[in-house]
Amino acid sequence: MPGNNFERMLQLVDEVFSVRNDPSQLEVNEEVMEKLKSLHPSTLSEYSDENGPAVWILLIPTTLEVMHKFLKGDITEKQILELTSAKIPFTSLYLCSAIALPEYRKKGIAKRITTEAIESIMKNNPIKAFFVWPFSNEGEGLSELIAAKYKLPLHKKK
Secondary structure, X not given: OOOOHHHHHHXXXXXXXXXXXXXXXXXXXXXXXXXXXXXXXXXXXXXEEOOEEEEEEEEEEEOHHHHHHHHHOOOOHHHHHHOOOOOOOOOEEEEEEXXXXXXXXXXXXXXXXXXXXXXXXXXXXOOOEEEEOOOOHHHHHHHHHHHHHOOOOEEEOO
């Protein structure tokens, strides 16, 4: 049935991130999506097939200052977006989420989509660091691959 992946993706997001139970996490809604798009059109990326979305990637370009505040625990994930403005060059990138349905994993799709988004963001921004708050081994592995590809220091929130 066409479009059946969408509900599966929403369920997977809820299982992995449990956003409803953690008010510090960014809950993606229309307002958040508009803010992300205003920062850069490549913040939200998707791979879809005839059944709908199968991979979602969310990147937040920001500053090194905001990155360090988040890593130290001085601000929440939600506040990364609140404190980020499109009026200044971005110097760091946060891999906020990378989620793929099980049958689409280990095929390089998430890496390709993330790479395309990062290259688009890096065209006009002097990115110096990459950071992540890993929720899974796969997400951590993706962030390590991406950081190595772009020779960026990888910072992980504990």
